Amino acid sequence: MAQLFSPSSNTIAKVSIAAVILLASTTLSIAYMIDRGSWITNVNSAPEQPIPFSHKHHVKDDGIDCRYCHTSVETSHFAGIPATETCMSCHSQIWNNVAATQPIRDSWASGKSIAWTRVHNLPDYVYFNHSIHINKGIGCSACHGNVSEMPLIYKVNTLNMNWCVNCHRNPAKFIRPRSEVFNVAYQYPANQDELGAQLVKDYHVQSLLDCVTCHR
Amino acid sequence: MDQITKVNENNYELPSAVIPDPGANIVLGGPQDYNSVTQRIAGVVYLPIKKAPKKWLVGAFLSFCFVNVLMLAVYMLFMRGVGIWGLNIPVAWGFAIINFVWWIGIGHAGTLISAVLFLLKQDWRTSINRFSEAMTLFAVACAGMFPILHLGRPWLFYWLLPYPNSMWLWPQPRSPLEWDVFAVSTYGTVSLVFWYVGLLPDLASLRDTAPYLFQRKIYAILSLGWRGSAIHWHRYQKAYLLLAGLSTPLVLSVHTIVSFDFAVSQLPGWHTTIFPPYFVAGAVYSGFAMVLTLIIPLRAWYNMRDLITLRTIEAACKLMLGVGLIVAYGYGTEAFFSWYSGDKYESFMYMNRVTGPYGFTYWLLILCNILIPQALWSQKVRHNLTLVWIISIVVNIGMWLERFVIVVTSLHRDFLPSSWGIYVPTKWDIMTYAGTIGFFMLLIFLFVRTLPSISIFEVREQVHHDLHSQPVEKH
Amino acid sequence: MKELSPSHSNGHMNEHEKPMASALVPLESLLEKPQKKVDLGQLREKLAAGRGPAFWRTLEEAAETEDLKEYVEQEFPGLSGQIPQGVDRRNLLKVMGASLAMAGAAACTKLPKESIVPYVRQPENIIPGEPMFYATAHTIAGYARGVLVESHMNRPTKIEGNPDHPASLGSSTIFEQASVLNLYDPDRSETVLNRGSLSTWGEFTGALSTEAQSIGARKGEGLAILSGATTSPTFISQMNTLLAQWPSAKWYIHEPSANPAVASAAKKIAGRNAVVTYDFSQADVILSLESDFLNSGPASLKYARQFSAKRAIDDGQTPVRYYQVESSPSASGSLADHRFSVKSSSIASIAYQLAKAVGAAAPDVTGTAPAWLNAVAADLSNNKGRCVVVAGEYQPESVHLAAFAINQALGNVGTTVKLLESFMPDAHSIEDLTADLNGGHVEMLIVLGSNPVYDAPASLDFLTAMKKARQTIRLGTYFDETSRWSYWHVPQVHYLESWSDTRAFDGTATIVQPLVEPLYKGKSAHELLSTLLGKPDATPHDLVKGYWQTASPNGFDAFWKTSLHNGVVAGTGAAILNAGSPELSPLPAAEAAEWEITLRPDPTIGDGSWANNGWLQECPKPQTKTAWDNLIMIRPSDAEKMGVHKGDMLKVTVKDKTVTGPVWITPNQAQGSVAIFFGYGRTGSGRVGNKIGYSAYQIQDAAMRFIATGTISKAAGTYPIANTQSTQTMEERAPVRVAEFSEFKEHPNFPTLEEKPLPKSITLYDTSEWKYLDHKWGMTIDLNICTGCSACAIACQSENNIAVVGKDQVSRGRHMHWIRIDQYYSGNGSLDEPETYNQPVPCMQCENAPCEVVCPVAATVHSKEGINQMVYNRCVGTRYCSNNCPYKVRRFNFYLFSDWDTESLKGMRNPDVTVRSRGVMEKCSYCIQRIQEVKIKAEKENNRKIVDGEILTACQQACPTQAITFGDLNDPNSKVAKSAALKRNYNLLDDLNNRPRTTYLGYVRNSNEALRGQRGSNHEG
Secondary structure (H helix, E strand, C coil), X not given: CCCXXXXXXXXXXXXXHHHHHHHHHHHHHHHHHHHHCHHHHCECCCCCCCCCCCHHHHHHHCCCCHHHHCHHHHXXXXXXXXXXXXXXXXXXXXXXXXXXXXXXXXXXXXXXXXXXXXXXXXXXXXXXXXXXXXXXXXXXXXXXXXXXXXXXXXXXXXXXXXXXXXXXXXXXXXXXXXXXXXXXXCCCCCCHHHHHHHHHHXXXXXXXXXXXXXCC | CCHHHHCCHHHCCCCXXXXXXXXCCCCCCCCCCHHHHHHHHHHHHHXXXXXXXXXXXXXXXXXXXXXXXXXXXXXXXXXXXXXXXXXXXXXXXXXXXXXXXXXXXXXHHHHHHHHHHHHCCCHHHHHHHHHHHHHHHHHHHHHHHXXXXXXXXXXXXXXXXXXXXXXXXXXXXXXXXXXXXXXXXXXXXXXXXXXXXXXXHHHHHHXXXXXXXXXXXXXXXXXXXXXXXXXXXXXXXXXXXXXXXXXXXXXXXXXXXXXXXXXXXXXXXXXXXXXXXXXXXXXXXXXXXXXXXXXXXXXXXXXXXXXXXXXXXHHHHHHHHHHHHHHHHHHHHHHHHHHHCCCHHHHHHHHHHHHCCCHHHHHHHHHXXXXXXXXXXXXXXXXXXXXXXXXXXHXXXXXXXXXXXXXXXXXXXXXXXXXXXXXXCCHHHHHHHHHHHHHHHHHHHHHHHHXXXXXXXXXXXXXXXXXXXXXXXXX | CCCCCCCCCCXXXXXXXXXXXXXXXXXXXXXXXXXXXXXXXXXHHHHHHCCXXXXXXXXXXXXXXXXXXXXXXXXXXXXXXXXXXXXXXXXXXXXXXXXXXXXXXXXXXXXXXXXXXXXXXXXXXXXXXXXXXXXXXXXXXXXXXXXXXXXXXXXXXXEEECCCCCCCCCCCCHHHHHHHHHHHCXXXXXXXXXXXXXXCHHXXXXXXXXXXXXXXXXXXXXXXXXXXXXXXXXXXXXHHHXXXXXXXXXXXXXXCCCCHHHHHHHHHHHCCCEEEEECHHHCCEEEEECCCCCCCCCCHHHHHHHHHHHCCCCCCCCCCEEEEEECXXXXXXXXXXEEEECCHHHXXXXXXXXXXXXXXXXXXXXXXXXXXXXXXXXXXXXXXXXXXXXXXXXXXXXXXXXXXXXXXXXXXXXXXXXXXXXXXXXXXXXXXXXXXXXXXCCCEEEEECCCHHHHCCHHHCHHXXXXXXXXXXXXXXXXXXXXXXXXXXXXXXXXCCCCEEEECCCCCEEEECCCXXXXXXXXXXXHHHHHHCCCCCCCHHHHHHHHHHHHCCCCHHHHXXXXXXXXXXXXXXXXXXCCCCCCCCCCCCCCCCCEEEEEECECCCECCCCCCCXXXXXXXXXXXXXXXXXXXXXXXXXXXXXXXXXXXXXXXXXXCEEEEEEEEECCCCCCXXXXXXXXXXXXXXXCCCECCCCCHHHHCECCEXXXXXXXXXXXXXXXXXXXXXXXXXXXXXXXXXEEEHHHHHHCCCHHHCCCCCCCHHHCCCCXXXXXXXXXXXXXXXXXXXXXXXXXXXXXXXXXXXXXXXXXHHHHCCCCCCCCEEEEEEECCCCCCCCEEEEEEECCCCCCCCHHHHHCCCCCEEECCCCCEEECHHHCCCCCHHXXXXXXXXXXECCCCCCXXXXXXXXXXXXXXXXXXXXXXXXXXXXXXXXXXXXHHXXXXXXXXXXXXXXXCCHHHHXXXXXXXXXXXXXXXXXXXXXXXXXXXXXXXXXXXXXXXXXXXXXEEECCCHHHCCCCCCCCCC
């Protein structure tokens, strides 16, 4: 009876076994990489903004405090985005004729708000409260990174749940003295473990892991 | 063998039975020889489509229509949500869960026949084990749909799987639904492997005898290079024995765990310790019923009365009768405990089950599952295939009703009278159910056309056994 | 059927969070914006194109063109940049986006690009993202209840009672709670219409001033102004000015649900306009002659509070004894120690007989006294000066006079009964108006608010009369029945949109201040009147402020700020009047009619003005547990006689007029009396309220408005009714536990008498991990003072963004209320007159929660404070938790029930509660958002202790009788801990060992020994 297959098919058969295994594993790893990659999390990618606003310039060079613009960060769940008014308080005098700041003047004239693109965006079922974190010694840079080195603002952390939980499980590793909260260039000291433990006690920081801490 | 390949489609005839119907005393109507067996069984597969029995065509087409009904129902479900079903509070589980349990139950016969009866050296199983294993797989496939379909957000079903995720969350191990995930998937996988391993030698025979080259190539690939050498047979039998041993406990485990979905809750009518054994018995019961429902027409359509003899059917009937009595005992126990426990909720639940708005379903199920099957005590009935066929269908209906009674009547009146309600299935409930039956049947129809629905080599062993009337040694 | 989806905010209210007066400045300034005139010519078609929600989107796109933008700024300031849209939008996105994001709440979800829009000019004293509270008042039928309105970025989201207001005391009714939904109702009328075609306020004022001139020339001849009942000082003074200026003009008042006899009786008693008020805090015995004083009427919240205090039994005092005489079961009646069902029309003679029995002068009446009368009379006479007889809101003058006479005879006047001066103005009635219209005396009819074409008694045939006026102007919130027949329709502002003032039942005035600019540029009656008076530019703010300036000229600014801040104007309470003793005139011989028909406002949608409110439509009627329909209530034995069953159609005929509606067989309905209700059969209310049921006004006869006689007969067909509780017997489960007061004194622990405590070890699961070291939240509900009014349910719906699902879904058993009020009949085994018990059932927050162990994805888990957390975004919807919940308090989103599309509704939602999407389970969370908010607050204030009562759940805050107590069980001094420790505290379905955190206080009936064995006097233990 005639042969159905050429001898080469033996090899093909063997290879195909390996191929299947390989294919499966690579698909999984690729899926995993996409899931955690910056395409999903937007980490390290600075989106287009109506104005090329530079935190580096305003914070590092001009030394403006976070709270000058993000006024409600200590009192509200929402840190606050500066009103056009706030921008105008300087830019009516300085850089008041360059193209870059034109949208501010337009907004001021037209009364139409500037539509910034959200960089740190949480799902709508997550209830994050800035004020309590600030109050308990979690610095801005703990989540937002060192914005004084960012010409354009971008995300340095995924803001995924495991990232939040990581700190909620062990706040001592990320806490800092209240005096340092707004120091975006803050470096954790060598003795963070002792210091952190101490601060956690002083500030009465709890490790809140109940779902309702963030989901309501 | 090569003459088969020379056959010209138009005058190709389905090989006819050696003797029309050998009666109930022998497993295999003789005189058969190895070739005739191969021809007879493989012949069904080679039969050109235009020669296929009208009944097959009609059946396959109808099933296909029902598959489309299923598609429509599922589309609506995903577009609009489980609201299209008759569910409500308090009856938050309905047809989906009933069908799930029903199908899983049906999926029990296959493994039981091929594994347990194999270990028990029941020779009459040879002619139906292949078929019932296939049936098992298809039933499990249907069952497997429902747990996903019945989710409020089916697209998130994978949250029930333990996989590393960026939420740092795992499934909740105390929930029986979580146990289901593993029980059902294990059962499905093992059954598939068992069935496929069993197919290997036959796939090889098909490869060697199929009329067309492309058929041969396909079967060749599927038969994984089986050459029937002694070493192959040796390994084969080891593997088959091992798999049989492996799947035997599964027959018990699957439905035990499915029964936990109910037993673990605190709902009167669900919260019962006898559920595991009683569910397993029920499962085997419906499994055998479904086997009979299917093989009786099959052997008639493809003149296989001498391959699947009355002996097999009668054995199946007796077995069905047996487990049927266990199920009856289960009902009795439920009734007894509702009284003996002295629990006011239990006793109310039972009274409500018997006399409440859904009382008729209970009495119908008693009729279908206990009373009517008693007819099988009589040999006359067992030998009257029409009757056997009807009874087997009645039992299938009865087992479905049993799940309906358990799920719906327990839920609709639980603890607080204020939250009592009523459950009325919608057309979408019915379409989904009918759809899965269509899907199941279509798979069966395709199966008998593409794979040997009776194990060729095992029947040959039987022939060998009959010829030399000395036991075939399997080591 | 249109789905509306509720809600609003985390804020609960306590003293130090009261709005700062300064907070009101931006609001005022907003309203004093100068207005630019824009030519609207070329915009007409564009706008005409879009009515309804689509309108908003069309505008936003079109808003690019400059002139339209200005139009938007002016006509729809709600959309203009002036309202801080940025953060507000973010909050809106917060709710609206929820479903999208939740659709794939797995890690591998790419969040949609979202923009964030800041202010242009940051308003003072608004902290972005933090709610603020403003005090104002909500007016029903002319009488006010003070409210505090929570506002998120200038969006009112939640209404609470104002603790400082005498008619609220911090509680609220379903109507206050639901009024916020009316504000955002997409069906509200949006523009001025002239003969149904689009027009503008400018054109209208033009037309009106020309009219005004000719009217002026005729000294007001032919001018008729129809309004609803009002106590607004500014409005009244405006009217007086108008009437002074144009003496021949006429003012008519039509209030469909107000019974004129109440005022006329009071007038007879006091010799001038007056109101009879009661003080239940002094009363040891209460006899109510068909008064639903705990649940309806302008003072109900105060009465409810006083009543519940008098009914307290736990500190050894003897509770009040309460007799209710009524023809149809009422919320108040469900708490009566003895309830006597009699025909409404026979109450007059009973009152007279009672008057004689207690020694008051009363003419003889025919008919025999009911068996219980003497016992009740004796009970009253033994409590002279410490009892009260309350006359029913819908009873004739004779009953009100008799009741007062009895109170006088018993020396109650001055202690439990007080006669106060009334601020209701004198005006002509709707009957007069119809007569004048038919007589051709009315040139121009101005209808301010009220909707006579729908709700005037049919016998008047008002529409025909109205068509006789040459010019008709309608100021209304909706383009409704009356507007359809008017030449001009002007959209009316919602009370949260404009300045006004109003008075409570006791005269206390409140300045009504707006929370948001008119969403549709509506106008208030003040503006319309001042335009008529030739001052078209006066803003309501000027008018109201102007009035009060003249009222208290010195130190005005301080006065103004305090009045706004407190929500009450100090020293405006009514004076107590001396009562004369009017003669009781003999009763007219009662005509022997087979059937009595009582016509009453609907328990949830009132006189029909609430018909388009989805929350109220879906709120089960307290006495029938049905929603979305008006029914004809009939006594079981009567129904049996007639051979009708639930849902059969019944024809009700009064004189020559007939309506047909579905039967509801109602225990405690009086023999030979059927009850029907106003509010349905509407055609102009909007998508929610239209074309439901019949309109009771169609058989209303001006001569016998609320108690009529007529015939009923079986009609063809049956009708599907949406019923949320089909079984109302207790089936040996004893969910409600009841005892006689005498028994209670003997066994204070009567609810748990038969129960043997279960060993802790009885559960399979390890519960030792739960120590509850920090807080241990718990709730108790006192069944002894629950009237079943459902304020808790609507408050919860508003607080927690609970969706409205519509009649079809409700009838399928899919309503979404997180707290339901179960009603059980039991006791004396009588089908016709069983006792009624109300039982609110929220989530029990079990310590051994059956739902937790069965969820495969851990979407419902225990918190370390003992709350049974439901995580919507983790839920995959197996519904196993609901199956395993013995209390069936879990609700499932079988479809996408929440409305994601209607723009206007997004402003109303509580930004602190996730709006649930399709396929997820939801349930009561003990208002976790409020708990978290206070916890964070306390932590920020150097981790101070949370004060008991600082956290109020929405249901608790609304409850008129304060039946619901919530707090920390770990704090032994907390109210809830004390109440949980009471002997009459018990667990629902305790034998299941779920260890619920929500527990109940048993019901104690204080029956009169002399009436044992009589109707309503049995008990079940």
